Amino acid sequence: MKPTRFETAIALIDKKNSEDPNVYHSHGLDFPKELLYSQRMSQKLLQFKPNASRALQIAARAQHICRWKIGRDEYPMDRVGYLKWRETLKKMHAEITSEILEDVGYESEFIDRVSFLINKKLIKKNEESQTIEDVICLVFLDYYFEEFAAKHDDEKIIDILKKTWVKMSEEGHKEALKIKFSDKSLTLVKKAIS
Structure with missing residues (x-):
């Protein structure tokens, strides 16, 4: 075929x-x-x-x-x-x-x-553009975050997490919180989003 x-x-x-x-x-x-x-x-x-x-x-x-x-x-x-x-x-x-x-x-x-x-035009206004942004953030958090966090100090990581979080939709946030983070990473994520 x-x-x-x-x-x-x-x-x-x-x-x-x-x-x-x-x-x-x-x-x-x-x-x-x-x-x-x-x-x-x-x-x-x-x-x-x-x-x-x-x-x-x-x-x-x-x-x-x-x-x-x-x-x-x-x-x-x-x-x-x-x-x-x-x-x-x-x-x-x-x-x-x-x-x-x-x-x-x-x-x-x-x-x-x-x-x-x-x-990634019109993020926050176009549903599919927002989805792509959410997926980029989810891939980073799920596959690359731990390795990235190990190379930088906590303050920088919290700042990057805050910036990442702002780019995401509510739905993206819910999906991100399903990711299995290490205890240390989860602490950083919670600090960033509180």
């Missing part, structure tokens, strides 16, 4: 992300970092919103497509530099994904929708 446009698009996004030279170690195995991240995004999205639209599913999968191609060190190491880097990345993610979707035969309206979601 011939794969659908959707299946082909997902496979092509994964193919790009499997080229990531950065390796992430998980459960005794090494994975291309962004390939693992993108699969976690898809998994978390479908746990959180089982009826997510195709556009939302593709946007989640392509959230970090080819992220390694633009290094953080190409921009000044301050807040302005960080924001500029993030904006440039979003544009690149949207462009690469749009090319893939065009190649597999999606209409421009669908492609524009996916780009809109990858760029």
Whole structure:
């Protein structure tokens, strides 16, 4: 049976992300970092919103497509530099994904929708943009938070948790509190949200 446009698009996004030279170690195995991240995004999205639209599913999968191609060190190491880097990345993610979707035969309206979601436009006002933001935060909290917290002091972690919490919806908050945190992390989370 011939794969659908959707299946082909997902496979092509994964193919790009499997080229990531950065390796992430998980459960005794090494994975291309962004390939693992993108699969976690898809998994978390479908746990959180089982009826997510195709556009939302593709946007989640392509959230970090080819992220390694633009290094953080190409921009000044301050807040302005960080924001500029993030904006440039979003544009690149949207462009690469749009090319893939065009190649597999999606209409421009669908492609524009996916780009809109990858760029996380109108968070708090657009339900699907908010969902993508929630899923990004949930993936961070579930898979990357403990490791991140171990490298920084509690004050910085609490500050980051507060910022993360503000970006999320009520529904996202409920989902986040179902995550199995270590005792120390749970204490930090509770401090941040109190």
